[in-house]
Amino acid sequence: MSEEREANAESVGTVIVAGGANLAIAAAKLVAGVISGSAAMLSEAAHSLADTTTEVLLxxxxxxxARPADSTHPFGYGKESYVWAFLAAIFTFVAGAGFSITHGVTTILVHKHSGEYLVSYIVLAVSFAIESVSLARAVRQVRRESRRWETSPARYLRHTADTAVKAVFLEDSAALIGLLLAAAGVGLSELTGDELYDGLASIAIGILLLVVAAVLGRSNISLLVGRAVPARLRGGIEQELVDLPAVRRVHTLLTMQLGPDDVLVAAKVDFDDDASGAVIEHTADEAERRLTARYPSVRYVFLDPTGEQRDL
Structure with missing residues (x-):
C-alpha cells in the first residue's frame, strides 16, 4: 500500500510539473505567434494549451x-480515472490537432508572415529547455516503475494502467518533436520567403497530436472496458496459485485492471480430493497473502473451488 501511495503521489507531482510548464510555455508561444504571425507558433501555442488542459484533467x-471503496462502489473508483484521461485525449484531438491542421491549411492558402522571426526562435529555445525538464521527470518515473515491475521502460509504457504517466510522457515527447517541427517551419519560411513551410509545420504538429490522442484514447477505452493484466503478470499470478500446496490445477484465471493500482484476480481452482474445508480456506488466505506480497497492485483475490474438468 505504501508503494502504491508513493507511486500515486509521484504521478500527481509529474502531472503538476508538466501542467505548470505547459501553461507558461503556452503563454509565451501565444505572444510569439501573435507578434510573428507564424502558423507553426500559434499551433504550438494551441498544442501547449491543450496539454495544460490535459494535465488538469489528468x-x-x-x-x-484514488478515492476509497464504499458501499455503492465496492471495488473503488479506479476506473473513473480512465474516464477523465479519455476526456483529456479527446480534448487533445479536438482543440490541439483541430486548430493546428486548420490553421496550417489557412496559412498555406492566404496568410502572410509578419517577418518577426527572432522572438519565435527565442520562445522555441526556452520552451525546448522547459519541456526537457518536464520530460526528464516523466522518464525518471517510468524507469523507476519499470524496475519495480522488473520490465523494460518501453514495455512498461505499453502495458501500464497508469495512463497519467503515459500521457505526460507521450505529450512531453510530442511537445519536443513539435518544437523541432515549428523551428524547421519558421526557419525554412525565413530562408525561402515562402509561408508554405510554416503552414506545413503547423499541419505536421496537428498530425502529431492526432497520433498521441489516438494512442491515449485507445488505451483508456481498453481499460474502461475491463482490460486484463499483461501476459507476464498473469503468468506470475497463475504460477503462484499453482505452487500452493493443496492446489492441483488452475482451470480458469480471470484478471481485470480496476484502476492504476488495483487488480482483481478470480480463479477456478481444482484442490486436492482429500482437502478439507479448513484446508481450502487456509489455502485461499495464503493465495491472497502471496499475491498481494509479490504484486502490490493485486487488491482482490477470489478462488472458486471446482472439480476436475474434462474437455468435451
Whole structure:
C-alpha cells in the first residue's frame, strides 16, 4: 500500500510539473505567434494549451480515481480515472490537432508572415529547455516503475494502467518533436520567403497530436472496458496459485485492471480430493497473502473451488 501511495503521489507531482510548464510555455508561444504571425507558433501555442488542459484533467483523474471503496462502489473508483484521461485525449484531438491542421491549411492558402522571426526562435529555445525538464521527470518515473515491475521502460509504457504517466510522457515527447517541427517551419519560411513551410509545420504538429490522442484514447477505452493484466503478470499470478500446496490445477484465471493500482484476480481452482474445508480456506488466505506480497497492485483475490474438468 505504501508503494502504491508513493507511486500515486509521484504521478500527481509529474502531472503538476508538466501542467505548470505547459501553461507558461503556452503563454509565451501565444505572444510569439501573435507578434510573428507564424502558423507553426500559434499551433504550438494551441498544442501547449491543450496539454495544460490535459494535465488538469489528468490531475482530476488521479484524485477522483484514488478515492476509497464504499458501499455503492465496492471495488473503488479506479476506473473513473480512465474516464477523465479519455476526456483529456479527446480534448487533445479536438482543440490541439483541430486548430493546428486548420490553421496550417489557412496559412498555406492566404496568410502572410509578419517577418518577426527572432522572438519565435527565442520562445522555441526556452520552451525546448522547459519541456526537457518536464520530460526528464516523466522518464525518471517510468524507469523507476519499470524496475519495480522488473520490465523494460518501453514495455512498461505499453502495458501500464497508469495512463497519467503515459500521457505526460507521450505529450512531453510530442511537445519536443513539435518544437523541432515549428523551428524547421519558421526557419525554412525565413530562408525561402515562402509561408508554405510554416503552414506545413503547423499541419505536421496537428498530425502529431492526432497520433498521441489516438494512442491515449485507445488505451483508456481498453481499460474502461475491463482490460486484463499483461501476459507476464498473469503468468506470475497463475504460477503462484499453482505452487500452493493443496492446489492441483488452475482451470480458469480471470484478471481485470480496476484502476492504476488495483487488480482483481478470480480463479477456478481444482484442490486436492482429500482437502478439507479448513484446508481450502487456509489455502485461499495464503493465495491472497502471496499475491498481494509479490504484486502490490493485486487488491482482490477470489478462488472458486471446482472439480476436475474434462474437455468435451
Amino acid at each position: 490531475y482530476t483523474a488521479l484524485r477522483r480515481g
